[in-house]
Amino acid sequence: MMTAFVAELVRAANETDKVSPLEVTRMLHRAIVSIRDLRESLGIPGSGTATDDGIVLFDVATDAERLGAAERAAALLKAADMLRTLHVATNEGTRIWIYEQAPLT
Secondary structure: HHHHHHHHHHHHOOHHHHHHOOOOOOOHHHHHHHHHHHHHHHOOOOOOOOOHHHHHHHHHHHHHOOOOOHHHHHHHHHHHHHHHHHHHHHOOOOOOOOOOOOOOO
């Protein structure tokens, strides 16, 4: 199912003239939820900053109507790449452990 969705994202990116901004928004929202779930399953926290790719995707989804086809296509490809990478890591049993260093006193 994940590979079919990744293929759908890539196809939409390559045919932005056939995909409405509303469809791009819906696809990106679906991708964002899947990315979040996969990150959580791997133990990867979101940064919550403007440089977090999940937030960048959300911004594009929100402004899809005002953005150009190239920007929408780039976001769809970014989402596809993130999903593919996270899916591979999940299937390989990868887990990430993040430890915070205690502040020096």
